[in-house]
Amino acid sequence: MNPYQQKKRWKYSLLTFAVVIASGSLLYTNYLVRNIAKSERTRAQIWAMSMKQVLSSDDNDFLNYVFAVRDSSVVPAIVTDEKGDFQYRRNLDSTKTFLKLEAEGNKKLTYDLAYFQRELAYMKKQHEPIKLEVLGKQWLIYYKDSDLLTQLKFFPYIQLSVIAIFLLLAYTAFSSSRKSEQNQVWVGLAKETAHQLGTPISSLMAWTELMKEKFNAEEDPLIAEMENDIKRLEIVADRFSKIGSTPKLEEQKVYEVVKDFVDYFKVRVSKNISFDLKGNPHLVAGLNVPLFDWVLENLLKNAVNAIEGKGSINVEISGNKLKKQVFIDVTDTGKGIPRSKFDTVFQPGYTTRKRGWGLGLSLTKRMIENYHNGQIFVRDSELGKGTTFRIVLKNTKYDKQTTTK
Structure with missing residues (x-):
């Protein structure tokens, strides 16, 4: 359990x-x-x-x-x-x-x-x-x-109401205190992880430069991929270092940010899984790219795990001009989620994998809602057919070429 x-x-x-x-x-x-x-x-x-x-x-x-x-x-x-x-x-x-x-x-x-x-x-x-x-x-x-009997009739309801209010206040205070302690532990662990990653990353960067010089392999594709992975490690360390602080959001074209990460991610998973990216390339939203890449990574990993074999992952970017919103839909052809679990999947500790920690979607929700002032939810899912997660972001600048959906 x-x-x-x-x-x-x-x-x-x-x-x-x-x-x-x-x-x-x-x-x-x-x-x-x-x-x-x-x-x-x-x-x-x-x-x-x-x-x-x-x-x-x-x-x-x-x-x-x-x-x-x-x-x-x-x-x-x-x-x-x-x-x-x-x-x-x-x-x-x-x-x-x-x-x-x-x-x-x-x-x-x-x-x-x-x-x-x-x-x-x-x-x-x-x-x-x-x-x-x-x-x-x-x-x-x-x-x-008599007045005594009348009062006695209403007394238990008043008593239970007072007890319920007291328990609610006590639970709220306890829950707030517990969350504060959890946040402190989480922030401390994240910053320590970023600090510990710093030394081996620096060493790997030096080793790749030495390999290129010693073997005259400036254009070697294998070393280029190693450098890409080292850059990803730098990004991971940067993500952890930002936990606990207010990230800086910058206007970014959502399509380009998503495309960069999908291109990096799809070559690192099974060839039995195909990727399709489409949508409006002109939509702009305030993003912290390292943290938003983390969101995409969690969603795409979750989709890959749900497929468990051959399938497809589709990412579609659209917008609503009237509401000034950007939508990012990530759809997989995996095993699906029961409707009763649509909210549960975002709870810390919830997982269907034997070796899972149940933190990926919880962190994703935290980064979207707390850091990007957006929303994430299960838009649709059907058992045996697949799931669609939707991210909703605030559109900061609508290009003249933008169309609505």
Whole structure:
């Protein structure tokens, strides 16, 4: 199992564990809510019975006990008669009901009708009314959940939200710190590699010059190819030395840069793989040539590995004048990529090769997006038929001869 798949499995395991914890918390809270709701229903029934005793009993000592029971209920309630007229209320907003002094000095209970109607409608949705026979009349007692029960219903969602926000902030901080450390290690390793390559490259350059002089082989094609490879080593060392610093982008004709590298690369792979380069030769983009050659090298190597035998690699350069973009499409006739892996292939550590490190496409994406302010993605792929990678760059200068596509 490669490191990326292992990391992905850990993420799924942690997510599953978090879901189990959240589900357990919600289930337990719902269990408490149901039990408290039953308790409040019982208390509402006791309150209803106490109301009946208050209205029908003349025993003062017993009434004192009944009043105590009735007043201990904290469940908000409204009592109506069969016609729906309000008879009594309990634990509602006291500012909505008040005693008004009449001219005769009598006090009459008045209330905010709209408020009571809203409360009554809400209570009807929550619970079935408790029916009570009082002095030959039927009263309906409606009630709603207490503030404590209402708060308990929403508490787990608030709790889980706070925990989720905390975990998200912690993960973001941890991830940022980890990436910063990885970048520092990567930059240090890259610069040390460039430093270590410097000495053998210088020696190889001196040895080739000595060979040309000793054997009078100024035009020898083999030595010329050796010199090309030494130049490539210089470019590789230069690439590593630029890691960690902001590369300088210069306006370049994209077709010419791509052609130079394809010409160098195609003579170093199997003759069973053919190369075809076409497109607009006038498109211009800001490029750092050593780093962009590295991008092309990774894409073409990836295409060669995907072909695994005989096939073709096509590179097409086109543009969009309206959006001021340059497109570079690299298409192979290899084994293809499943659609579910279109984004995964750019993750560090992802590889389908037994001896692969899974860094080529990850570095490619980094160099295109971070250094060239562009985009790279899998434009299209079909298993058994091939894959097309697309690079999108900003067109810095449109030539008059440029055509759009």
